[in-house]
Amino acid sequence: MEQNLSLYKIFYTVAIAGNISKAAKELYISQPAISKSITKLEQSLDTILFLRNSRGVQLTEEGHILFKYLDSAFATISTAEEQIKRIKELDIGHITIGVSTTLCKYVLLPYLQKFIEKSPHIRITIECQSSNKTLQLLEENKIDIGLIGKPYTLKNIDFYSLGEIEDIFVATQSYINNLKIREATGSNDLFKTATLMLLDKENMTRQYIDDYFIKNNIELNNLIEISTMDLLIDFAKIGLGVACVIKGFVETELQNKTLVQVPLEIPIHKREIGFAFSKSVPLSSAVENFIHSYKEYEKT
Template sequence: MIDAELYRVFYTVAASGNISTAAGQLFVSQPAVSKSIKKLENLTGCTLFVRSSRGVKPTTEGQILFEFVKNGFEHLENGERVLKKIRNKEQGLIKVGISNTLCRYYFMPHLEAFHRRYPGIRMTIVNRTSTETLKLLEQGLIDFGVISIPQERSGFTYRELLTIRDVFVTGKEYPEIESPVALQSLSRYPLMMLEKDNVTRAYIDAYLRENQVVLQPEIEISSMDLLIEFARIGLGVALVIRNFVEEELSQGVLKEIPVHPALPSRKIGIVMPKNLQLSIAAATFIDTLSN
């Protein structure tokens, strides 16, 4: 194989039709270019240029070669340009797996801020449950996931983002409750929770089981969105993530029912494959998430 740099010299000379000019563009001396061209001619066994006192002109063979070399270097130049953009965070693609709830109540503002700051970086968001998100991660179909952290599994690294707490809330029609009530006593109310396949739900169920408490929800639904809405209109007591109803609580639209023992806090965070270099775009995003 012929030294690719010789092709670059050839490319420059053919494009400018002038060895001296090409030398300038290549930041080398004119004899260096002359020698390179001659060397290329020897290696290919073809005369590539007709020299005259007014410059050089490619021969038929030179013209044919030029077409190929031109295309070749255009690809290389494009690659260089794209890589530069990626490095400068002007281009990229991030694929992130995240549950619907987290996406809506936690992720959205970060997403918006990031997009505003790095408009060239596109994002694909895959809304799945945490378990499925881990599967996608294993298959390399997403860059990272945002999930409830206690999903410890080997082969992944985790990074905490936020501590969340689950609470029971009611609409304002319900009476205010000041002092914590026993968990079991909540069975008097119509209870509303996420569906069983949800990690949040699983976490709560496990906790209740530990404390020998049995609570049977009357309404199970897949979206926390609707759960909050239902509580608001007074359908019953909903188990939701406190962080995501701060506003409603402070406005008094929703009221927290303190329980005893208090539900333990848990964490949400980023999960990504161990031993895998993140793309620049993904790493940048995670950085902005973390601060």
Template sequence: MNNNLSLYNIFLAVAEAGSTLGAAKTLFISQPAVSKAISKLEASLEVSLFVRSKKGVRLTDDGLILYDRIKNAFEYIDEGESVIRERNSLGTGHIKIGVSSTLCKYILLPYLSLYTKDHPHIRISIECHSSRETTDILQQNHVDLGLIAKPDNSTLSCLSLGYMHDTFVATREYLSNMAKRNDANLMMLNKENLTRQYVDRYIPARFYEKFNLMETDNMELLIEFAKTGIGIGCVIKEFVKKELGNGLLVEYNTGLPEIEKREVCFAYSYRRMPNPHVMDFLDYVNEKKSDKRFNVLV
């Protein structure tokens, strides 16, 4: 390994170009120098890394194994260099956060409003996706952090913010009139949504049969529909604290089992090189998360 780093760089270029000539053009060195470097690496490892043909080269099984690992290693080196440059760049930095629009409004924004004032040189990018999509792009390293309901059996690291509770709410007037009608509305997120899938684990199918089911992909709409007296909405209790407190909404739990609370967290990949600004942001959140002014989950 000691003297092979430059050889590995040439090996990657050949594997990705599919020919020594293509690699030579990419690296701005001669084709004989590329061929000599590959031969030297193969001799060092005592294996053949490429199958040669008139059309070019392709990786052998040993070559594929080496390519996967070397590619990851070079990407990790590049990421490390980026972190070092960012750490020493006059206090500037960039944090990319994936979050659903609902969690963004009720949980992320209170933290960001203060953090951006205290750290004006840190650029924040918000990518709004469903929690499922956020988890996917987080694992693919497309974002630094994901604000999500903690997934089962996840390999992600998490900073817990607290717990949220799924509940059913409606106006008191709607519930009092419900006994007089046969077509009461039950408003839910659609079945592709992780929150809906979680709720469905607890709610028996026969419960839904009593209602006219209305579905949407946006919890904000469920809350607004419930507030305007259109029907019973399945929402996060912590997001309607004010409405439950002033009596605009009341909980409906007739014939319903208790739904287990869910943990909400800032998730990040422990395999990825830590971004110092991300870690600083998490430390900031950790200091504030017990304050009710910033965290609706406490």
């Protein structure tokens, strides 16, 4: 069939024109070339498609059948071309983004508002998953882009850094004061005596903090695992314990002293967050627009 595609186009044009010379002008090819193409198609299909007369050509019964289906096929192609043109003109597209609940609220959401205002015709789908799950979805080509903490190894992933984040421990001042009354301890000993609140083990942030504890030989006794960063912050604010949070997400609480930062003898190294996308899949125009727009958003 692939070899017949150009022949079908010639046949279709001749059928509409009803005349080989008129079709030749529309297609910018010679009349003998058109006649030869029609003959070749008829031989390929082993049937007669046109009856020639003094006024031009007329479709046979078989020619009418072929024309009917080609008319539908070319109309579908024309519709597809128009839709693609419309996508380009209106910047229409679809982006599926994988992101943790925490990064979605504190990093992605503020940007999405600006992006949607600029590109209202791009449809956005959000897959709220852990960074580890987001990486898996990228590898399986189930999402277009992920907003994640930078993993130790990138494998087949390209990574566009959005900057660094800092993990800290926070609590209410009253909780710290009461803890000091009960236990006269240093900061490392505080981890043994305080109720420590961390994200669950599926979270990449938790894995990063666990590595910090292991490398510094810090033992934990009283541990509560929480599913989201928001709950960690809320539980810390009611004095339930010491929570490990991202500093940039509690700036307001630190400024108004709702929470205080617990000093550490050994600081936690900052880490990167950014957009990740698969090297094996070309970026769509919508995704390229999304990343480019973020670069512009960072400058404002």
